[in-house]
Amino acid sequence: MAYKFFSIPLAHPESAEAELNRFLSSIKVSGIEKHFVNDGVNSGWAVAVQFGGSAVASASGAATADPNRNRIDYQQTLTPDEFTIYVRLRDLRKELAAAEGIKLHAIFTNEQLSLIAKAEPKTQEDLAKIPGIGEKRLKQYGAAFLAKLWENDEADPKPF
Secondary structure (H helix, E strand, C coil): CCEEEEEEEEECCHHHHHHHHHHCCCEEEEEEEEEEEECCCHHHHEEEEEEECEEEEEECCCECCCCCCCCCHHHHHCHHEEEEEEEEHHHHHHHHHHHHHHHHHHHCCHHHHHHHHHHHCCCCCCCCCCCCCCCHHHHHHHHHHHHHHHCCCCCCCCCC
C-alpha cells in the first residue's frame, strides 16, 4: 500500500480539490482519512489517501485510469450525504439517457456527478465551474440536475 497526502485550504480550494480528484480518478483507493486543521486563515482539510497499485501515465504525462483496475467506489470516496446526492443525480442521468437513447456518460460522467454532489451548485453559473460541463451540456441538462439536486431542500435543509 502507498499513501499520498493533500492539503485543501478553505480559502480558494479549487486547484487543490481538482488535483485530489484527478489523483483519485487515477488510482484504486483503499482508504481515505480526512481531518480539519483549524489554523486561522490557513485552516483547511488534511487528506491522506491510501491506495494500491499505481496510476498509469499517458503520453502527455498525466495520470489516467488503468482500464483493468476496479472502478471508483464513490460510496467510499464521498461522505454519506454526498453519496445520497450522487445516487439521486445518477438516477436522473439514467432516466434522461434512456429517454434520449444515448449513453449515460454523454450526459455527465460519474466523476462529474461526484463533483456536483460535493459542490452542491445552486446556479447554472456554479454548475458551469465543474470540469467538462460546457455550454451545451449546461443548456441541455443543467436545469434538470439543479432541480433534482435541490428538490428536497425545503423539506430537508442541508446543514452548513
